[in-house]
Amino acid sequence: MTHAPSRRPARPVHPVRSGALPAHLHARAAALAALRGVFDAGTPLDAGLAGRPEWAAMDVRDRAFARALAAAVIRQPGALDAAVGAMLDRPLPDTALRARLALRCGAAELLILSTPPHAAVDAWVELMGASPESAGFRKLSNAVLRRVAEKGAAVFNRADPLGDLPDWLAARWSEAWGPNAARAMAAARSGPPPLDLTARHEADPARIAAEIGGKVLPTGTIRREAIGLVEDIAGYPGGDWWVQDAAAALPARLLNVRRGETVADLCAAPGGKTLQLAATGADVTAVELNARRLKRVEANLARARLSARLVAADAADWRPDAPLDAVLLDAPCTATGTLRRRPDAAWSKREEDVRSLARIQARLLDAAFAMLKPGGRLVFCTCSLEREEGEDHIPAFLFRTPGAALDPVGPEEFPGLADAIAPEGWVRTRPDMWADAGGLDGFFIARIVRTA
Numbered sequence: 001m002t003h004a005p006s007r008r009p010a011r012p013v014h015p016v017r018s019g020a021l022p023a024h025l026h027a028r029a030a031a032l033a034a035l036r037g038v039f040d041a042g043t044p045l046d047a048g049l050a051g052r053p054e055w056a057a058m059d060v061r062d063r064a065f066a067r068a069l070a071a072a073v074i075r076q077p078g079a080l081d082a083a084v085g086a087m088l089d090r091p092l093p094d095t096a097l098r099a100r101l102a103l104r105c106g107a108a109e110l111l112i113l114s115t116p117p118h119a120a121v122d123a124w125v126e127l128m129g130a131s132p133e134s135a136g137f138r139k140l141s142n143a144v145l146r147r148v149a150e151k152g153a154a155v156f157n158r159a160d161p162l163g164d165l166p167d168w169l170a171a172r173w174s175e176a177w178g179p180n181a182a183r184a185m186a187a188a189r190s191g192p193p194p195l196d197l198t199a200r201h202e203a204d205p206a207r208i209a210a211e212i213g214g215k216v217l218p219t220g221t222i223r224r225e226a227i228g229l230v231e232d233i234a235g236y237p238g239g240d241w242w243v244q245d246a247a248a249a250l251p252a253r254l255l256n257v258r259r260g261e262t263v264a265d266l267c268a269a270p271g272g273k274t275l276q277l278a279a280t281g282a283d284v285t286a287v288e289l290n291a292r293r294l295k296r297v298e299a300n301l302a303r304a305r306l307s308a309r310l311v312a313a314d315a316a317d318w319r320p321d322a323p324l325d326a327v328l329l330d331a332p333c334t335a336t337g338t339l340r341r342r343p344d345a346a347w348s349k350r351e352e353d354v355r356s357l358a359r360i361q362a363r364l365l366d367a368a369f370a371m372l373k374p375g376g377r378l379v380f381c382t383c384s385l386e387r388e389e390g391e392d393h394i395p396a397f398l399f400r401t402p403g404a405a406l407d408p409v410g411p412e413e414f415p416g417l418a419d420a421i422a423p424e425g426w427v428r429t430r431p432d433m434w435a436d437a438g439g440l441d442g443f444f445i446a447r448i449v450r451t452a
Helices: 023-041 045-050 060-075 077-085 097-111 117-128 135-157 167-177 179-188 205-212 250-255 272-278 291-303 351-370 393-400
Strands: 195-199 222-224 241-243 262-266 283-288 309-312 324-330 372-382 404-406 427-429 443-450
Touching: 023 045, 023 060, 023 097, 023 117, 045 060, 060 077, 060 097, 077 097, 077 135, 097 117, 097 135, 117 135, 167 179, 167 351, 195 205, 195 272, 205 222, 241 272, 250 272, 250 324, 250 372, 250 427, 250 443, 262 272, 262 351, 272 283, 272 291, 272 324, 283 291, 291 309, 324 351, 351 372, 351 393, 393 404, 393 443
Parallel strands: 262 283, 262 324, 283 309, 324 372
Antiparallel strands: 195 222, 195 241, 372 443, 404 443, 427 443
16 A cells, blocks of 8 residues: 655755756656655645646647656556566665655656657656756666566556555555455556546437547446547537536436426536536526636536526525525535546545545535425435445434435436445445446435425
8 A cells, every 4th residue: 555645745855947957858847746746745736737837838748748647656656666666676765755756757657658668768867867856866767767667567567456545545445345346446546537428418429429439328428538638529619518427427317307497506616517407407506615616617507508507605504595496415525436537636635534524514415405395305425435425424314304315216217337326225336337438436426305
């Protein structure tokens, strides 16, 4: 297993000025610096990359390479360390953080991105020598990376997938789901995910799939393996579809909203579920605490030519003018179910975050139910694999809430995913489901009705 970051550098950092490096090293230097932020301070990858001085001057191709490299390292740090460690005569000292990260990056280029060995080795040897912090490991890096290129693949491929997770998360998954399932989940999030799209109600998913070289999954999501630049995909300008993981599209579908119904989408950003609800012809209010993220919802609605009322507010305090027919609550969580798409999220969270976010979720769940009219329905979901943020909520909520009843999900509502329906009637998707088709995010979903 991989130790969680200390959030403090092991020794003073000696930055490398981007102007001091040749242009062909800028993408790698940006990735290396961003990775240090991810592992040492829990900084989101995109924020770390965008904050680099060389980022603004890099072209689209170099930016894509930097992000792909950094994401590859974040997804499989344990396996990369194993491959590098097998080629070392003795471990690097604990203080050699930059050298260790540079060797991870070099190994990732060789073993994951399939960069030609001479190009990867030469670049990382040069970068190793570009900072006083790692210059003493320059010759070592040359020898080690050449060995990795020759015989590192075998060690890398047999590494335990759980070793790619922070220790606390690997231990939790093993305890909650069993070692075999935990390893399958960890392995499922170790590679880049496919692109998933949700089509507008009146659009034909089969037609869109044929146009973009994808396929239609049993639940209606359109999937294609190559992501590329989303804005260049057919149908984007006209709003025929929006990007949304297959699992993330399920909660709104299970709410079964009809034209003319009054609906609230709580914690709405980035807006995929809001678009799904608005496309039914319902009267939708999207509530989001973060005003900047609400702007993204607004932009997505405009592109899809859909409308909803937008409210910047804390969903726990906001109340509708009149009781609602339906509420969708996608509560804030640790997002451990989305590590296929956001691998850095594992390093920005701590185990104590599970408990603190569970308290927020319980408060939001109570508030969401209070918005319903008699006979109204609520779908509660989180994109977490932690039971405290999913399964544990429902028995406690039903016990404390008169007039609340679980509305079990039936297999006919979940084509191709019947194994995601728990005996209790709620839903648990995991990254290792649909593994042969590219997997899906981990979600917990429960549907509740107000009986009185």
